[in-house]
Amino acid sequence: MAEINKVAVIGAGVMGAGIAAHVANAGHEVLLLDIVPDGAEDRSGIAKGAIAKLLKADPAPLSHKRNAKRIMPGNIEDNLDALSECDWIIEAVIERLDIKQSLYEKIDAVRKPDAVVSSNTSTIPLEQLTAKMSASMQENFLITHFFNPPRYMRLLEVVSGEKTSADAVARVSAFSDHKLGKSIVTCKDRPGFIANRLGIYWVATAIQEAMDQGLTIEEADAVAGRPCGVPKTGVFALMDLVGLDLMPHVVGSMLDALPKDDPFVTGHKPNPLIEKLIADGYTGRKGKGGFYRLNREGGQKVKEGIDLKTGEFRPSIRASLESAKLKPQKLRDLVTHEDKGGQFAWKVLAKTLSYAANLVPEAADDIVAVDEAMRLGYNWKFGPFELIDMMGADWFAEALEKDGMDVPGLLKIASGKSFYRIEGNKVQYLTVDGDYADRARPEGVIMLEDIKRGQQPVLKNGSASVWDIGDGVLCFEFTSKMNSLDAEILGLIKKTVRLVQKDYKALVVYNEGSNFSAGANLGLALFAANIAAWPEIENIVETGQEAYKALKYAPFPVVGAPSGMALGGGCEILLHCDAVQAHLETYIGLVECGVGLVPAWGGCKELIDRWTKNPKWPNGAMAPVGKAFEIISTATVAKSAEEAKTHLFFRDHDRITMNRYRLLADAKAYALELVDGYEAPEESTYRLPGESAKVAFEMAVDGFHRMGKATDYDRVVAGELGAVLSGGDTDVTEELSEDDVLELERDAFMRLARKSGTLARVEHMLLKGKPLRN
Structure with missing residues (x-):
């Protein structure tokens, strides 16, 4: 070929x-x-x-x-x-x-x-x-x-x-x-193929049902979003994102191409409101707004939403429906909820999921294709047939019948069954013949979710698990919320290093969450700070330093395999791996300054080390620490694995995987490639510039402060960062060890952790999800 x-x-x-x-x-x-x-x-x-x-x-x-x-x-x-x-x-x-x-x-x-x-x-x-x-x-x-x-x-x-x-x-x-x-x-050669045919029908149905049932756009988005396993945009915000002006064109094409008895055609109603919004220039985010807009009159920024009854903009309303608070796993509770959100959810899901069932085998050979198309084409967390299984195929069919709706033939085939089942540690799906077939992965793909069905973890605690992925390689998986890092993860890293050294060849650090790791568990840190548990906080900092050093100097290869966000401590663990096999869409950075802290699990020392050894960067003690200061103080985040190499979060020998499904297989292969002749790296030493660099950093930050680009507390945090990167009370004639720099990180972290400005930043990040500019 x-x-x-x-x-x-x-x-x-x-x-x-x-x-x-x-x-x-x-x-x-x-x-x-x-x-x-x-x-x-x-x-x-x-x-x-x-x-x-x-x-x-x-x-x-x-x-x-x-x-x-x-x-x-x-x-x-x-x-x-x-x-x-x-x-x-x-x-x-x-x-x-x-x-x-x-x-x-x-x-x-x-x-x-x-x-x-x-x-x-x-x-x-x-x-x-x-x-x-x-x-x-x-x-x-x-x-x-x-x-x-x-x-x-x-x-x-x-x-x-x-x-x-x-x-x-x-x-x-x-x-x-x-x-x-x-x-x-x-896909089969049918109008709209799979994802758009079903996705556009879902959007059009949700918009019409929201209008018919008297929901606000905020209520409709709150219910049709996360409770249904759909991104929080829901439908109205989604239309703003993709562009309202595309809707009439795409819907018109579908109406022309589909059979006249198709539910897409028979259920269609013209929408004068959308036509008016487009005519007035409200085409979505690419225009001056859509269903939502930012009103900047009088120098203010007020988020507004369209009133579906009057067609006029008004201040955005916070949705307070009880049904909007339910999780996707409670889908039957959602569609049977007595409030109007529950009734709306039922109407939308009943029509959408029924339509999905009618697409097999008309537009797709099997349910797997439909589910994959909606997960990856519309970012649904669960495919249509997975959603039906959550409610129960029999229950869903009975509810359709009770509501006077047609029951699709595929649902009748599923009577007494589920669309998916686990058989012999394999996922099987229901075929149009009523039999089950194994869900196949593309050749060469390894998924941790498949491995986990067939074995017990080698090691495990409440925040992490270790799995045998074959050929002498273990996989360390974070399992905490947002894969945030805590004492349990750090402790298990130490145990894992000892286990691999004894019985295995290599280790891969990987998980299949949306994000590799959002960093340290800030909630636990804030709790400890509020009760003045300073020894506990310092112990976690020291434990993290020890765990990451153990990874770096383990007598076997360690390969990090991130995807999504790898921030703070999540970035630091990758800095201590021998190599990284990253998904292209890896967003990595040392963001601790944004919450009033400094990297203290070795992030400062590793970035200094990389910029010092970078042959393309100027020689001398000042240039490398200056670059590290610039990257860390501004909480720089690389927006791709390729960009991460520019900042030296990744090195030239680190590799990039384009397909997320192939990441674990590529990381395992890389780890095995490094096994033969592997030698742990030698410990680094540092010659840092001392007081002169610290003064230079303070002057630079003062300049940004005068221009309004740095806040009062930015100066405080930058001062502590400068103390670490400059080497503290030293000069270029003195040689510092890694432990010396780690001590500087730890001391600066603890000084900042005691300050009210840092606690305010941490609390704001937890509540608002964005940095506080204090």
Whole structure:
């Protein structure tokens, strides 16, 4: 099977440019083409303008700004011949069949015979797209439906036709999986495929039901969000995020394409409010607001929401429904709750989940594809069939019947059963034949959740577990809330090091939470501070230093495998690993200054060490500690694993995994690769500049304070950080050990922990989830 190396994207709109950016993130050259506007001075101006926007967009489409250099701008009149060098050509132009077909004819004239061509369409069936194509191009044509933004959304829907070659599908799927980090869901050639067909129906249903039942937008979002296992945006805030102006276009396409008896069509009602909002420029966050807006009149920032009855904006209302406080695991309690939120939840879920059941096998071969599509395409925590299982398939069917609704055939097949079950430590799913089949993972994928079904942990306490993942490798997993770090985790690290040294080859630090670790457990720290349990706090600091040092100098390889946030102590544990295999979407930083503290589990010493040994950084004692001061004092967080290397949170030999599902397998392989001939690192020593550096740091912070960029308490915290990084009462002629620097960290931490300004910051972070600027 020929590999895909160079890619082309035709269509430099938001979606096309985003796809091109992510191909560049994967390390591949990509050609970005668009039309030549009438009278244009720069014939490739559209593509060049798109690249310029990529560099400014937030969230960033590029995992590092330098990746923009891999995107080559052009136009379809002058640069079409360049497609002959491309292995995969992605069409992402306007959703008009005539324009697409005309473009395909031009592509066919210049493409390589084995180049794969795909469309990013979400509405036009493949059968129509290929109607005028040559036979050879049909063999290499398919639909690859990316979700916006392409860097962050892990779903890729793939649709192939009867004439599409298996090789074309395999090449694109392999590249998208391994290089772009996508989870491939195979869809049938039906309108909207899977995720959008169900997702748009869910959004439209929820909006209509909220209006019919008299809920406010805040109440609807509160109920349709977390209690249903959906992101807290719910539906109205979600529409603001994706853009209200897209709704009429997408819904119109679905209404035109679907059979007239489809519930999407029969249940549709025109929505004058959405039409008015769009006409008035309220297209969502990209405009001046949508269902929600920030009113900046009079210099104020007042969050407002639309009144669904009057169509006028009013101050946002906090939802106080009891049903909105329920957790997803209590789904049956939610849909049977007596308040209006419960009735709303039932109507929305009854219609949405019934619709999902009707999509199998019409749009998807099995329930696994539908669940995966909604989890990764719409960020649902649970797929539709997992939600039905939470309520009970029989109960759900009976409730539908009682409410006068049709019971889908798949629900009748599930009578007396569940959609998923565990059999022989494997997850099985119900097929359309009424039998069960094993849920398969892609080849080479290892998931800790699968391993945990078949064994007991090697070690365990209330905050962490250790698992045998085979071949002599153990996996250390945080299990506390938000994977926050506490004394139990630190104690288990020490036990694990002794166990691996005795009976195993290597250790991987990994978990499958949304975030690797949010850092130390601030709630416990605040409680201890409020009762003046200073010896306890100091003991935890010292225990953390000992545990992380034990990892660093263990006589076996330790590989950290983060994904999501790795902050504070979560960053520090990775700084002490021999190597890191990080998911691209790792957001890492030493953020302790934001809560009035300094890194004290070795973060300061490790960052000094890395910048001192960095051959690209100036020599001398001052430059490395100055860089460490800049990064730590500003609580710098890298917004990708690639960016983390810029700050030296990760090193050149640390590796990046694009597909989240492949992270554990890659980390295990890396750990085993390091086993042969492994030698623990030698202890570092430090020559720090002393008082002169501390004074320089204070002067810099004073300057920021005068400009209003640093607060009064920032000066206090920065002063303690400067004392650590400068080496305290020392100068460059003295050699400090790691333990000397750890003592400086510990002393500074304890001084700050006793201050009211720090306690105020910690409390504010716990209550508000953001730093206090005191």
